[in-house]
Amino acid sequence: MRGFLAALLLTVGAIPASAQWVDFRTPGIPRKPDGKPDLTAPAPRGPDGKPDLTGVWNGPVPDTNFDPAIAPSWVNDVIRQRGQDYHRGRPLYQCLPNGPEADRFAGWKRLLQTPTAIAILNEDLTYRVIHMDGRELEANAAPSWMGYSVGRWDGDTLIVDSNGFNDKTWLSRYGQPHTEALRVRERYQRKDFGHLQVEVTFTDPKAYSKPWGFTAQMALAADTEMLESICERSSDQWIGSLSDAANAAPIVTQDMLARYVGVYNGMYLTNKRTIEVSLSGGQLVAKIIGAAAIDGGEIRPLVPRSQTLFEGLGIGYQFIVDDKGMATDLVEIHNSGRSRFPRQR
Amino acid sequence: MRLFLAALTLVVTTTPALAQWIDRKTPNIPRTADGKPNLTAPAPRGADGKPDLNGVWNGEAPQARPEVAELQPWVMDLARKHQQDYYKARPAYLCRPSGPEAEKFGGWKRILQTPTAIAILNDDLTYRVIHMDGRTLEANPAPNWAGYSVGRWEGDTLVVDSNGFNDKTWASRYGVVHTEALRVTERYRRSDFGHLQYEVTYTDPKAYTKPWSFKSDMRLGADTEMLEAICEKSSDEWAGTLSDASGTGVTVSPEKLKGYVGVYRGIYSGKERTYEVSLSGNALIAKILGDDVEGGLGAAGLDDGAPRPLMALSDTVFEGLGLGYQFIVDDKGVATHMIVVHISGPYKYARVK
Numbered sequence: 001m002r003g004f005l006a007a008l009l010l011t012v013g014a015i016p017a018s019a020q021w022v023d024f025r026t027p028g029i030p031r032k033p034d035g036k037p038d039l040t041a042p043a044p045r046g047p048d049g050k051p052d053l054t055g056v057w058n059g060p061v062p063d064t065n066f067d068p069a070i071a072p073s074w075v076n077d078v079i080r081q082r083g084q085d086y087h088r089g090r091p092l093y094q095c096l097p098n099g100p101e102a103d104r105f106a107g108w109k110r111l112l113q114t115p116t117a118i119a120i121l122n123e124d125l126t127y128r129v130i131h132m133d134g135r136e137l138e139a140n141a142a143p144s145w146m147g148y149s150v151g152r153w154d155g156d157t158l159i160v161d162s163n164g165f166n167d168k169t170w171l172s173r174y175g176q177p178h179t180e181a182l183r184v185r186e187r188y189q190r191k192d193f194g195h196l197q198v199e200v201t202f203t204d205p206k207a208y209s210k211p212w213g214f215t216a217q218m219a220l221a222a223d224t225e226m227l228e229s230i231c232e233r234s235s236d237q238w239i240g241s242l243s244d245a246a247n248a249a250p251i252v253t254q255d256m257l258a259r260y261v262g263v264y265n266g267m268y269l270t271n272k273r274t275i276e277v278s279l280s281g282g283q284l285v286a287k288i289i290g291a292a293a294i295d296g297g298e299i300r301p302l303v304p305r306s307q308t309l310f311e312g313l314g315i316g317y318q319f320i321v322d323d324k325g326m327a328t329d330l331v332e333i334h335n336s337g338r339s340r341f342p343r344q345r
Numbered sequence: 346m347r348l349f350l351a352a353l354t355l356v357v358t359t360t361p362a363l364a365q366w367i368d369r370k371t372p373n374i375p376r377t378a379d380g381k382p383n384l385t386a387p388a389p390r391g392a393d394g395k396p397d398l399n400g401v402w403n404g405e406a407p408q409a410r411p412e413v414a415e416l417q418p419w420v421m422d423l424a425r426k427h428q429q430d431y432y433k434a435r436p437a438y439l440c441r442p443s444g445p446e447a448e449k450f451g452g453w454k455r456i457l458q459t460p461t462a463i464a465i466l467n468d469d470l471t472y473r474v475i476h477m478d479g480r481t482l483e484a485n486p487a488p489n490w491a492g493y494s495v496g497r498w499e500g501d502t503l504v505v506d507s508n509g510f511n512d513k514t515w516a517s518r519y520g521v522v523h524t525e526a527l528r529v530t531e532r533y534r535r536s537d538f539g540h541l542q543y544e545v546t547y548t549d550p551k552a553y554t555k556p557w558s559f560k561s562d563m564r565l566g567a568d569t570e571m572l573e574a575i576c577e578k579s580s581d582e583w584a585g586t587l588s589d590a591s592g593t594g595v596t597v598s599p600e601k602l603k604g605y606v607g608v609y610r611g612i613y614s615g616k617e618r619t620y621e622v623s624l625s626g627n628a629l630i631a632k633i634l635g636d637d638v639e640g641g642l643g644a645a646g647l648d649d650g651a652p653r654p655l656m657a658l659s660d661t662v663f664e665g666l667g668l669g670y671q672f673i674v675d676d677k678g679v680a681t682h683m684i685v686v687h688i689s690g691p692y693k694y695a696r697v698k
Contacts, residue, residue: 027478028461047392054459095440096577097470110474112457112464114399116373119457119464119472125442125491127464127472129455133372144573145470228489232441 024225026056030193037222039194043156046113051156051190053111053118056226059218061106062200064172070209075177082175086314091169095231097126097145099169100162100184105198105216108226118151118158123229130160137163143180145169158188171202179206194220252304257284260319264330266341275330275341277302286312371401371567375538382567384539388501391458396501396535398456398463401571406451407561409517409545415557420522427520436514440576442471442490444514445507445529447559450545453571454563463496463503468574475505482508488525490514505531516547524551539565597657602629605672609683611694620683620694622655629655631665 030041046052068076082089092098108123116133128146141148141164148164162184171178182204189197201213257279264275274289284302302310302317310317316333330341375386391397413421427434436443443449453468461478473491486493486509493509507529516523527549534542546558602624609620619634655663655670663670669686685692 024480027480054461097575110462112459112462112474114457114459116399117455117457119466121464121472121474125472126470127466129457129466135369135372142572145575146573227487228491230442230490 024223026222026224029220029222037194037220039192039220039222041193043190043192046115048115050153051158052113053158053188053190053196054113056108056110056221056224057196057218058108058221059106059216061103061173062214062216064102064174064212064214066172066174066176066212070212071176071207072209075207078177079175082170083313087173087175090173090175091145092124092173092231095233096168099145099165100147100178100182100202101170102172102200102214102216105200105214105218108221108229109218110226123226125228125230137161143167147182147184156189158186160184160186160188162186177207178202178204181206194222196220250304250306252307254279254282256307256325257282259321259325260284260327260330262327263344264341265344266339268332268339273339273341274344275332277327277330284310286317369568369570371569374565374567382539382565384537384565384567386538388535388537391460393460395498396503397458398503398533398535398541399458401453401455401566401569402541402563403453403566404451404561404563406448406518407545407559409447409559410519411517411521411547411553411557415553415555416521417552417554420552423522424520432518432520435518435520436490437469437518437576440578442514443467443469444490445492445510445523445527445547446515446518447545448518450543450561450563453566453574455571468571470573470575482506488512492527492529501534503531503533505529505533507531516549522552523547523549526551539567541565595657595659597660599624599627601660601678602627604674604677604679605629605683607680607696608634608698609694610697611692613685613692618694619697620685622683625654629657629663631655631670 026037030038032038044052044054068079071079087093090098092101092103098104104122110121112119112121114132116131118130118132119127120130121127126146128149130149130151132151135150137150138148143166144164145166145168147162149160149162151158151160153159163182165178165180165182165184167178167180167182169178170176182202185201185203187199191197196218198216198218199213200216201211202208203211261278261284264277266273276287276289278285278287280299280301284304285299286302287299300312300315302312304310305316308319308321310319314334318331318333319327320329320331321327328343330343332339332341371382375383377383389397389399416424432438436446437449449467455466457464457466459477461476463475463477464472465475466472471491473494475494475496477496480495482495483493488509488511490511490513492507494505494507496503496505498504508527510523510525510527510529512523512525512527514523515521516527527547530546530548532544536542541563542560543562544558544560546556547553548556606622606624606629609622611618621632621634623630623632655665657663658669661672661674663672669684671684671686672680673682673684674680681696683694683696685694
């Protein structure tokens with residue numbers, strides 16, 4: 001059980017924090033007759049006529065759709081090993097900056113735009129700067145956690161090119177490594193007052209045979225304020241691995257597993273969440289569906305810890321059963337507490 | 346020796362980093378006829394006529410020492426305890442944000458100013474935001490590391506009021522704590538293109554008997570760029586205390602100690618530094634002369650004038666508040682050099698008298 005509990009710490013950094021003031025009225029934003037923020041009003045522009053991205057933004061974790069076929073075997077080995085270790089080496093879990101990681105495009109952030117620089121301020125108190133003063137990328141930038149970024153306007157699209165990353169950061173929480181040769185291109189479009197879209201492309205010929213990326217969507221967080229979410233406890237002391245867990249797993253019969261298959265619906269913090277539990281090759285798997293997904297909806301295998309308690313990538317799943325062994329509820333257990341999801345079907 | 350080496354890691358984050366690109370010209374700054382940045386040109390102003398603080402700034406860590414009488418006794422007691430523990434609980438040493446700590450006003454930072462908000466970006470990748478959109482301080486803000494700050498212009502002076510600090514940060518690196526009742530007032534004035542003066546006042550009736558403050562200034566980091574300086578190794582694993590160190594000290598004869606008394610001079614991080622080594626009773630004392638005590642490497646804490654005793658670890662190696670001191674002696678046992686050892690490397694100081 002010690003390994004199990006330790007592993008549950010893994011989700012500390014994955015908790016979508018409701019990290020905002022509740023009752024703050026953002027000054028200077030367009031409002032409807034009823035006083036609510038008009039998020040479909042035109043995007044604001046600065047004195048230079050360029051779109052102004054300044055504001056507090058929030059969005060879900062983007063789905064990276066990573067294709068392992070574009071990675072050589074050493075990269076896929078690294079990804080597999082990191083999964084085995086509950087991703088405890090993830091920079092964020094070690095209280096280190098997450099650099100270009102796809103998950104950085106989710107969550108709360110404040111953008112501050114001046115004609116010569118744009119700062120992106122994250123809720124974990126890290127930040128990055130995009131230089132807008134016309135400078136070029138450095139040919140030989142000193143490797144750093146956040147990289148070296150220069151931006152320019154292409155019509156109403158902000159195009160940001162970055163290099164100079166160290167190789168300690170990941171490209172997503174699932175452990176895709178990169179080398180110092182990484183280049184990142186971002187294309188920002190503020191489509192209207194309340195919506196910001198970012199297309200991100202990773203190019204690293206030393207690790208991937210072709211560029212890959214994703215699109216992130218952010219919504220303006222109006223009438224609220226961003227609060228800090230600081231990593232105070234590194235993952236150094238996590239113990240155990242997935243194979244430890246599998247080796248210690250008790251046997252749960254296929255018949256019992258079949259009684260847990262279903263769709264469970266509930267609230268996680270303030271967000272609706274749906275968990276689909278199914279059988280895949282004799283193993284129970286869980287998939288989180290919907291906008292509140294912490295993981296873009298990928299499958300997590302559930303390793304039994306008892307007949308009703310399972311572990312899936314560091315989250316505990318407890319099935320509440322009736323007297324026939326049929327699950328009525330699924331309880332998700334992690335560091336932020338327990339969330340109960342009644343079975344829908 | 347384990348204790349000694351562990352203690353040496355104390356200075357990891359106090360190494361003054363030369364963290365910038367060397368030869369990039371900052372665009373759009375006034376220059377003298379020879380092409381050098383004109384740092385005494387008038388301060389720039391934004392479209393709203395207010396002084397524009399945008400830029401990369403750098404300054405010495407300020408000498409911010411409250412008087413003992415300005416601290417409530419429990420705060421002074423805690424400061425002494427932190428000193429005993431090599432200040433290992435200092436948030437920066439734990440790789441945590443420094444919050445309102447006075448020394449955080451030194452070092453490299455970038456200021457980004459818009460009409461509605463000012464961001465101060467530190468080289469350790471932490472930042473803070475000063476709201477300029479006319480809002481007032483929250484009566485009951487959620488306590489956090491960077492606090493909650495609102496700013497306003499008084500003529501050409503930016504006045505910033507902050508509250509909402511948690512009580513995990515320090516007001517000074519010398520272990521001066523504060524409570525959640527802390528209020529900080531800052532006054533910034535860009536007197537010309539290249540200089541930014543500031544004054545900081547700490548008010549915390551639950552910790553201090555009266556407000557205390559310090560003044561310092563920053564210079565524009567022109568024709569250079571700020572680089573990251575990330576804390577990757579926390580002080581969690583530092584071992585030992587000052588009293589441990591004195592308990593395990595070996596005894597060196599007074600005759601030998603006399604051979605080490607003298608003045609030593611060398612270069613530390615590009616600057617000349619002078620140490621005076623003297624005897625007080627049977628204890629060897631090291632003191633950095635002059636006011637270049639950047640990052641407090643030589644300072645023994647709040648009791649700055651107090652002796653900084655060196656515990657003997659062998660006949661020639663001593664430890665003093667987390668630094669190692671090794672004396673190189675001639676064949677008569679008289680020191681010719683002193684080497685100060687810490688994590689950024691050994692520094693050799695030649696004896697000058």
